Amino acid sequence: MERIEALELLKEYNKSESLLKHAYAVEAVMKHFAELNGEDKDYWGNIGLLHDLDYEMYPNEHCIMAEKILMENNVSADIIRAVKSHGYGICTDVIPERYMEKVLYTIDELTGLVTATVLMRPDKSITGLEVKSVMKKFKTPKFAAGVDRTLILKGCTMIDMELDQVIGETIKGMSKSAKEIGL
Numbered sequence: 001m002e003r004i005e006a007l008e009l010l011k012e013y014n015k016s017e018s019l020l021k022h023a024y025a026v027e028a029v030m031k032h033f034a035e036l037n038g039e040d041k042d043y044w045g046n047i048g049l050l051h052d053l054d055y056e057m058y059p060n061e062h063c064i065m066a067e068k069i070l071m072e073n074n075v076s077a078d079i080i081r082a083v084k085s086h087g088y089g090i091c092t093d094v095i096p097e098r099y100m101e102k103v104l105y106t107i108d109e110l111t112g113l114v115t116a117t118v119l120m121r122p123d124k125s126i127t128g129l130e131v132k133s134v135m136k137k138f139k140t141p142k143f144a145a146g147v148d149r150t151l152i153l154k155g156c157t158m159i160d161m162e163l164d165q166v167i168g169e170t171i172k173g174m175s176k177s178a179k180e181i182g183l
Contacts, residue, residue, distance in 0.1 A: 001076070003042060003045065003049070009053065009069075010053060013053055013056060013057050013069065015056065019052060019055060021180075021181050021182050022052065022112065023048070023051070023052060025111040025115060025181045026049070026051055026052075026104070026111050027046075027048035027049045028045075028048070028173045028176050028180075029107045029110075029111055029173035030100075030103065030104060030173075032172055032173030033100075033103045036169065047079055047083065047100065047104060050070070050083055051082075051104060053083065062091045063084050063087035063092045064091070066080075066084070067080050070083065081101070082098070082101045085105065086104045086108050089151075090151075099159065102155060102159045103159055106154075106156060106158065106159055107166070109149075110147075110155075110166065110167065111170060112147050113134060113138060113149075114126070114129070114167070114170055115174075115181070116137070117134050125178070126174055126183040127178065129171055131167045131168045134167045134171070135164060152166075
């Protein structure tokens with residue numbers, strides 16, 4: 001699947017600017033982690049783009065409708081599985097097994113926390129954002145209260161990285177697409 005196809009499919013089911021920016025953020029971080037691990041960044045990026053494909057139209061059937069939509073569009077079973085696995089323990093019982101799935105599981109919520117942290121900065125720019133700033137916000141449960149910190153920590157264990165390392169790499173990945181993400 002080419003990015004243009006993934007993007008068209010994403011935009012067919014998502015009109016919300018904030019959801020699109022979230023998809024771009026996850027795409028950017030997935031590409032970054034793919035590069036770090038010598039993997040196919042376009043493949044990982046497309047999974048990042050499509051991970052919340054169904055969320056705007058079917059929030060109560062998240063990941064379930066994504067599977068149906070992706071199947072109807074002849075998307076490969078491995079991409080479908082990855083999309084489903086990011087909802088493990090929330091809306092699916094598909095355990096992230098491949099490293100790429102574990103990264104997606106880990107950074108999905110984290111991109112939201114990084115975004116919220118950036119939006120609190122006077123310049124609203126990710127440029128110069130430090131890991132310690134995000135760590136401080138991570139430790140403040142009332143800040144971006146919708147971000148499930150337990151999932152992020154569980155994901156860090158899955159990918160065998162410390163939280164501060166994952167935050168640092170997430171910032172780097174998001175920085176590469178700062179304009180598209182709006183940060």
